[in-house]
């Protein structure tokens with residue numbers, strides 16, 4: 805039986821946001837959040853405006869303390885949680901939202917369909933068509 809009063813912080817358990825039962829960690833990839841401009845850095849990190857601008861000038865900042873990870877609930881199936889590790893090493897979790905997906909590394913939200921490539925292909929073929937006409 806899990807003891808909720810346990811102070812062993814290094815063994816961290818995550819609960820399903822729907823039914824509160826314990827989630828299984830699938831051990832998948834961590835999709836870290838990143839911030840690509842000074843305004844985002846300023847919102848998410850405890851830094852001065854000047855420091856935020858400096859960080860932004862070096863490219864996107866990857867936040868190693870915040871990431872999206874896949875979990876599994878026996879009742880609700882696969883869940884994506886946005887995790888946040890604080891200075892003490894404790895990790896808080898919530899369901900990953902649209903904003904989290906937008907700023908995570910190398911991912912697209914699995915709950916939304918992939919952007920269609922057909923429109924791109926269509927435009928490309930049209931461009932090739934006009935190219936031919938130009939030289940034809």
Ligand SMILES: [Zn+2]
Pocket residue numbers: 820821822823824825877878879880
């Ligand atoms: Zn559940």
